[in-house]
Amino acid sequence: MTRQIQVQLGERSYAVSVGAGLLAELGPAVAALSAARQAVVVSDSNVAALYGARAADSLRRAGLGTELLTFPAGEANKTLATCSNLYDSLFALRPAMDRRTVLVALGGGVTGDITGFVAATALRGLRFVQCPTTLLAAVDASVGGKTGVDHPAGKNLIGAFHQPSAVLVDVDLLKTLSPAEFAGGLAECVKHAVIGGSGLGSTGFQPVQAQALPLNRQYQPPPAQVENLCHQSLMDFLETRREAVLARDPECLTELIARNVAIKAAVVSADERESGQREHLNFGHTIGHATENLVGYGAISHGQAVSLGMVAACRLAVARGLLDAASAGRVEKLLVALGLPVRWPGLSAAALWEIMRHDKKARGGKVRMVLPVRLGEVASFEDITEQAVAGAVDCLRVQE
Amino acid sequence: MTRQIQVQLGERSYAVSVGAGLLAELGPAVAALSAARQAVVVSDSNVAALYGARAADSLRRAGLGTELLTFPAGEANKTLATCSNLYDSLFALRPAMDRRTVLVALGGGVTGDITGFVAATALRGLRFVQCPTTLLAAVDASVGGKTGVDHPAGKNLIGAFHQPSAVLVDVDLLKTLSPAEFAGGLAECVKHAVIGGSGLGSTGFQPVQAQALPLNRQYQPPPAQVENLCHQSLMDFLETRREAVLARDPECLTELIARNVAIKAAVVSADERESGQREHLNFGHTIGHATENLVGYGAISHGQAVSLGMVAACRLAVARGLLDAASAGRVEKLLVALGLPVRWPGLSAAALWEIMRHDKKARGGKVRMVLPVRLGEVASFEDITEQAVAGAVDCLRVQE
Numbered sequence: 147m148t149r150q151i152q153v154q155l156g157e158r159s160y161a162v163s164v165g166a167g168l169l170a171e172l173g174p175a176v177a178a179l180s181a182a183r184q185a186v187v188v189s190d191s192n193v194a195a196l197y198g199a200r201a202a203d204s205l206r207r208a209g210l211g212t213e214l215l216t217f218p219a220g221e222a223n224k225t226l227a228t229c230s231n232l233y234d235s236l237f238a239l240r241p242a243m244d245r246r247t248v249l250v251a252l253g254g255g256v257t258g259d260i261t262g263f264v265a266a267t268a269l270r271g272l273r274f275v276q277c278p279t280t281l282l283a284a285v286d287a288s289v290g291g292k293t294g295v296d297h298p299a300g301k302n303l304i305g306a307f308h309q310p311s312a313v314l315v316d317v318d319l320l321k322t323l324s325p326a327e328f329a330g331g332l333a334e335c336v337k338h339a340v341i342g343g344s345g346l347g348s349t350g351f352q353p354v355q356a357q358a359l360p361l362n363r364q365y366q367p368p369p370a371q372v373e374n375l376c377h378q379s380l381m382d383f384l385e386t387r388r389e390a391v392l393a394r395d396p397e398c399l400t401e402l403i404a405r406n407v408a409i410k411a412a413v414v415s416a417d418e419r420e421s422g423q424r425e426h427l428n429f430g431h432t433i434g435h436a437t438e439n440l441v442g443y444g445a446i447s448h449g450q451a452v453s454l455g456m457v458a459a460c461r462l463a464v465a466r467g468l469l470d471a472a473s474a475g476r477v478e479k480l481l482v483a484l485g486l487p488v489r490w491p492g493l494s495a496a497a498l499w500e501i502m503r504h505d506k507k508a509r510g511g512k513v514r515m516v517l518p519v520r521l522g523e524v525a526s527f528e529d530i531t532e533q534a535v536a537g538a539v540d541c542l543r544v545q546e
Numbered sequence: 547m548t549r550q551i552q553v554q555l556g557e558r559s560y561a562v563s564v565g566a567g568l569l570a571e572l573g574p575a576v577a578a579l580s581a582a583r584q585a586v587v588v589s590d591s592n593v594a595a596l597y598g599a600r601a602a603d604s605l606r607r608a609g610l611g612t613e614l615l616t617f618p619a620g621e622a623n624k625t626l627a628t629c630s631n632l633y634d635s636l637f638a639l640r641p642a643m644d645r646r647t648v649l650v651a652l653g654g655g656v657t658g659d660i661t662g663f664v665a666a667t668a669l670r671g672l673r674f675v676q677c678p679t680t681l682l683a684a685v686d687a688s689v690g691g692k693t694g695v696d697h698p699a700g701k702n703l704i705g706a707f708h709q710p711s712a713v714l715v716d717v718d719l720l721k722t723l724s725p726a727e728f729a730g731g732l733a734e735c736v737k738h739a740v741i742g743g744s745g746l747g748s749t750g751f752q753p754v755q756a757q758a759l760p761l762n763r764q765y766q767p768p769p770a771q772v773e774n775l776c777h778q779s780l781m782d783f784l785e786t787r788r789e790a791v792l793a794r795d796p797e798c799l800t801e802l803i804a805r806n807v808a809i810k811a812a813v814v815s816a817d818e819r820e821s822g823q824r825e826h827l828n829f830g831h832t833i834g835h836a837t838e839n840l841v842g843y844g845a846i847s848h849g850q851a852v853s854l855g856m857v858a859a860c861r862l863a864v865a866r867g868l869l870d871a872a873s874a875g876r877v878e879k880l881l882v883a884l885g886l887p888v889r890w891p892g893l894s895a896a897a898l899w900e901i902m903r904h905d906k907k908a909r910g911g912k913v914r915m916v917l918p919v920r921l922g923e924v925a926s927f928e929d930i931t932e933q934a935v936a937g938a939v940d941c942l943r944v945q946e
Contacts, residue, residue: 226630233626237699241904241911267667269906270694270705271819294670299637305670306706419671504641506669511641 147397149404153289154415158309162289162411164403166396168316169277172201172250173208175312176275181246184211186236188261189252190219193279196322201252201277211242217260221443224256224296226304232264248273248311254280254327255287255448259302262293266308276313280323281331281399282449284315285338285406290414290424300506301435307419315407317399328394329485330449332384333430335406336480337456339380341426341516341524342409380405381480381521388483426524428507429516430456433535436501437493446490453486454493454542462530462538463517473521491543495536502535547797549804553689554815558709562689562811564803566796568716569600569677573608575712576648576675584611584647586636588661590619593653593679596722601652601677611642617660621843624656624696626704632664648673648711654680654727655687655848659702662693666708676713680723681731681799682849684715685738685806690814690824700906701835707819715807717799728794729885730849732784733830735806736880737856739780741826741916741924742809780805781880781921788883826924828907829916830856833935836901837893846890853886854893854942862930862938863917873921891943895936902935 148165163171176185185205189198194216205212215235217228236243249272251261258276265274276288294305320328383405384391390398410427417424434455438446460474478488502513513535514528548565563571576585585605589598594616605612615635617628636643649672651661658676665674676688694705720728783805784791790798810827817824834855838846860874878888902913913935914928 226626226633230626233697233704234699237697237703240699241908244909245906246909263667267663267694267704267706269703270692270707292670294667297633297637299634299640303637303669304633304667306667307670506645508641509644509646 151407151411153411160312162313162407164315164400166318168314170204173204176248177208182248184247187214187250187252191216192219193253221256229264245269250275252277255283258283258287259293262308266293266306273311276310279319284403286334288313289410317396330447332484333449333452333486337430338406338409340518341429425526426516429524432515433458436498439501440497450487453481454490457488458538461541468519495539499532499535551807551811553811560712562713562807564715564800566718568714570604573604577608579711581646582648587614587650587652589616589652591616592619621656629664645669650675652677655683658683658687659693662708666693666706673711676710679719684803686734688713689810717796730847732884733849733852733886737830738806738809740918741829825926826916829924832915833858836898839901840897850887853881854890857888858938861941868919895939899932
């Protein structure tokens, strides 16, 4: 079963395809882009060793000139210096490399962000295709067009909005993820469950119709069980299908990722450049980013930090009288069940606050936060005080 | 007299204001942008010394937090490394520096291109205002949203389309230009005359209406002489007003720049991202860029190279039977009268051809050129042969 979700952005619209074995469809998908003749796969040293050859094979069999560029793995290499090296390698391919060249980001969020930024800025804009190989990238970074690299002063400070031309999620590639990497993606799934409800409705979420797609796959009606699940909220889905999710059952992962992408696509379609509703995707990320920064990249994963950020945001919402305590408890329980932390002794609220004031999204030093008003609905608040944050962070430090 | 031209690009539309003494209006113009609280002026070491303090004064008097960042002057510094330094300085200003911060490019084309690119990529996009201090930047680079930096493999290979929020051309600043720098701008004026006729009509070219403008200037009806000139073609204008242009008469410069901006604005409005008509702005630039590359940046100016490129393109058009020889002669005569070269002994056609095949705009090694079909109209051709280029370049080498 392959699922396809349309990200509706006018002339920048694109399809996200999710299913097992889709890496083999990469070549046909790129070849279907207008005037595409050359593909350049960008991947980190780890992922290139695992999947680089298969990606390149698919592209070559589709008749595309194909090159594979690699960079050293790790968030520490998400820098302008890495981009500079990629520009060197890319421009060394000219004149075959020109404005019709398509970049392929094969990897996790770091690879997608770097490749997207190079695509946004090489020859003033190349097309690119996202092939996420982590759950986190599949449900989050690969959709929405945020690209960029880190700067010593902060994460993602250098970047651009540049939408991919297509996104292909092969759920089979997620089998090689470590449990910690997988859990990192699940944190973003919980985030979507809190902000966006079921991820169905008017978001273009629908089973693949073979005749309408560049990916030439046979249409198969979804099994009855999946049909029923469509009427569940994503929260219910995560709770009831937890075991199949953690076992990385391909059908279950396809359904999970498609639901998450549908929620993210709806938000992005409504607000491409983050002037309004897109801010909702920051739920859990204000305190989460600050925690990641304070504890230290490497010492805590992004997913773990977001998990803590969501717990704190829910507690803060309860303290403000926005959310009932039972819902906050339900979120915490689900996070624990998915292997994510909900406590982190020793966090300093004062240090977190100082970092939050310097966040890229802060305005003139004023801290904004996205808080849940019920499960499936959030809102932005810009009157967040240091005391409120301190109260919420206290909950993270205490073992109950 | 101030002239204002609207660049029509939907929600990315902006006004170009041209007149004497406009640098004093920089502060009010930036303060008029929504939620602007901080301005960061970017300038090279030469221009900062001449005009940096006046720009900063105007911004401060308008109530804006104001910073001035400089980089070493010269096209050799139009690099990713310079951007990297600017990011460092910019992000050191946080948290006051945020997404509402407005960058001001105070300088020539290099400054505009660098500042625009930093604006396009810092925090995924800041607004910026162009204050061109050269004729070349005023009539060309400051309008249209092309930003970027050079790479060892070629000019402007790294960049983005990012439109300014406003353009302010103070013609008084052009007094300090060397004759060679000034002539460089005139080459682009001749280009506009060949591609675009009068620059009037449906382009939004109109005198300033005081009540409708953020720049709070008194409306003055244009003098009768200028009114009459509006019915002339830009070609006629350049021929008949040559002396006043070369004497840099402020009224004449205002009229000249406004006409050029109107032509460029019309082209950019029709084709923002260079998928069609915008290619016309490359008239004279295919052979021109190759000549600049071959002779060596520094040994020939961009304007001189474009002058030679236009002569060669006209000759090529005559050889193809597209253009009459008298029109080609008229273009050459005007270029000479404006102090621009029309001959360059020793140019190698084979070497130029090799460079042209590798041009950023070449497609799969195929050379495209924009050729005049009459004065005021050009078209694109992609069947340009090495022999045709060799024949045209022969004309450049021979002293007639």
